[in-house]
Amino acid sequence: MTSTAQDSDPEVVDLADASVRGLLEQAAECEAVMREAAVHQLRIAYEWAVAHPVVDAAETPHGPVLPSVLEAPETLGGAGTPAVAAFTAEPLAVACGIAPTAATALLADALDLHHRLPVLWDQTQAGLVAVWKARRVAFRTRDLSLDAALWVDRQTAGRVGSLGLGALDRLIAEAAARVDGEPLAEKEKRQRSEWDVKLNHRDPSQGGATSELHAIGDTLDLTRFHDIVCAEAEALGSLGDDDSFEVRKAKALGVIADAQARLDLTSLLDQDTSPEDQTQLRRRLIERRDAKVRLYLHASLADVVAGTSGAVGTVEGLGPVTLAQIKDWAGRSRLTIQPVLHVATEDTWSVDRHDPPPRMTEQVVLRDPTCVFPWCSHPSRHADLDHIEPYEDPDEGGPPGQTRPDNLAPLCRRHHRAKTTGRWSYQRTAPGTYLWTGPAALTALVTPTGTITLPTS
Structure with missing residues (x-):
């Protein structure tokens, strides 16, 4: 009941x-x-x-x-x-x-x-x-x-x-x-494997213009870098920036990034390096200097063209951001903005192969920004694209057109495995909406606005 x-x-x-x-x-x-x-x-x-x-x-x-x-x-x-x-x-x-x-x-x-x-x-x-x-x-x-x-x-x-x-x-x-x-040396060696720098975007409901940078590394290196950040913050203050010291430290990261990007490190190349290796290293250094940030922007075309005051768009992975903030970012960094066009009906084109072409992959990722398993938040850009109806080899009687947007959905590796084992199954009921069935007759509906646990009968 x-x-x-x-x-x-x-x-x-x-x-x-x-x-x-x-x-x-x-x-x-x-x-x-x-x-x-x-x-x-x-x-x-x-x-x-x-x-x-x-x-x-x-x-x-x-x-x-x-x-x-x-x-x-x-x-x-x-x-x-x-x-x-x-x-x-x-x-x-x-x-x-x-x-x-x-x-x-x-x-x-x-x-x-x-x-x-x-x-x-x-x-x-x-x-x-x-x-x-x-x-x-x-x-x-x-x-x-x-x-x-x-x-x-x-x-x-x-x-x-x-x-x-x-x-x-x-x-x-x-x-x-x-x-x-555990000996201290062994502990230090083990901790070294945890070194990393991670960029974390905050809850989208709080707006996407503020993120967090978390670093774990050598104590001396991080202390030196923190000292540089503080020195840049002091310099910003002496130049008339009246924000608090804490805010100026955060802004100093952008100043350091800009300065680093402008450095020409090609003069440091070892002259004993072979011409082929030097060419490859030069290319990498140039790519580093010309690196761009790519943002996928979901916004009203009318707001973008008219520059509507207070207009808000949604940036993939960040959440809502004012168009004024996007304009500010574009004015002080190498930023590529990829507009996302949403159409009323989904394109039903298909290919007769297992792996989707890049354009189809992009279409599915933009439609479903995360793994479509209930409450999973794994980004779809780093997930597998699963065939909802399992792919059958055409050489063994499989039908044509199996790889198409409406038969593909992003699943993180763990939940792709869960589906493959048969413990969980799902079907697509509408664009971006999936009905999941699992053990003990559990059912959940994943929609573009969230997950709903359905009552069991």
Whole structure:
């Protein structure tokens, strides 16, 4: 039986006439209910994990049959936690209406709390520690050995509940350092593999004109670069820039990038390098200097032509950005703006081959900016293009025209595997809209504006 919204809606309490004390009492009651619900969600996540154990190889007359590479088991928690079957997180994600990555983290934290942090888990269930703090400890200790995690659990018992975020992280780090026997040189070598620079775009609902740059690298290199950024910020101030020092530091990154792009490094080429290698290196240096940023802009053509005041467009990967901001960017950097034209009907052209041509790929990516699995946010430009109706080799009787925009959809590698194994299936119901069916009769509708979990019958 399908439940209706009227059946499931909670009773609405009128708070207009509540006293100050009454409001505080109800706020405290809500907090207690939410804490208990969060604990219960962890209990459910743990039971879901242990209900999906790794299946042993099946014995046949010809020997054991191992699971396919597509269905390799997954270790979500730290050392000492049981592995789970492939794609255990996806049904939980759809049921909870959260991203698969969030469901994976929920399962990992539940497993760690049960098997590696039992004292903390008992205190959390008793309401002495907030769930977010317990999960923070689970995440921060995941790379430790089982014995080290158990030691940290004992050493931090009774102290986690009263600490704020910064103090909690310091406590975990200090406890882990006392028991972690990994030599410092080995730790430094391992951490080097984590070096990276990532550009993160903020929530599109907040506008796309502000992003974050996150760098992990050599301490000396980053300190030197930070000093340069601060020096540039000071220089901007002395030249009359009246923004705050923090804002000038952010603006200094653009100043440094512009200066770096103008440098001619071809004079530094080793004269002993062969002419062929020198030619190749020169080409790379020129390409570096002429590098452009490409933005895919979805906007009204009338607004673009007329320069409408306050007009807003949507930039792929960023979200809404004013056209005035786009104009400002174009005026001070090498920027290529690719306008995106949306038509009322989808082009139904096709090709008789498995891999789509670049123009078709671009069409599908612009139509579906992310993986079309429920709540997955993986960018479609870095995803596989899946044939919704599986591709059949024409030499083996497959029909013509199988590779066409309305039979292609972007799937990240993980969810492409989930579909290929048959655990999940989907069909296209309209341009940009997909109906997914998964284990336990779960169904979800992915639309251009978001994902909807459908009630089960």
